[in-house]
Amino acid sequence: QAQLVESGGGLVQPGGSLRLSCAASGFTLDHSAIGWFRQAPGKEREGVSCIHMSDGSTYYTDSVKGRFTISRDNAKNTVYLEMSSLKPEDTGVYYCATTYSGSYYLFKVYQYTNWGQGTQVTVSS
Numbered sequence: 001q002a003q004l005v006e007s008g009g010g011l012v013q014p015g016g017s018l019r020l021s022c023a024a025s026g027f028t029l030d031h032s033a034i035g036w037f038r039q040a041p042g043k044e045r046e047g048v049s050c051i052h053m054s055d056g057s058t059y060y061t062d063s064v065k066g067r068f069t070i071s072r073d074n075a076k077n078t079v080y081l082e083m084s085s086l087k088p089e090d091t092g093v094y095y096c097a098t099t100y101s102g103s104y105y106l107f108k109v110y111q112y113t114n115w116g117q118g119t120q121v122t123v124s125s
Helices: none
Strands: 003-007 009-010 018-025 035-038 046-052 056-058 068-073 080-083 092-099 119-123
Touching: 003 092, 018 035, 018 092, 018 119, 035 080, 046 068, 046 080, 056 068
Parallel strands: 009 119
Antiparallel strands: 003 018, 018 080, 035 046, 035 092, 046 056, 068 080, 092 119
């Protein structure tokens, strides 16, 4: 059964850091792009960052540039999202998903599949 599993969320103070993981099982991530999305209560799901597993190309939404870093480990079939200098507005459920679309960097939710169950990130003092 193909699935993605997110982990690493939690409660952190403003300015703190977290590392999220997105592990795939039942299929390989090779040749696909992986996107991290987040959804705050009452808001639409938004793209945060994505990476292409073949060449490592990365993209970030403007609000996280310079603070978040996405990386991949093809051998482990896993993608990571390092988040630092966290702000309260980073709070939400973080999801990962995969796509073979060439426009993966546009963060169009409908192009992504195999959504994980999400991991909660709460930034609060």
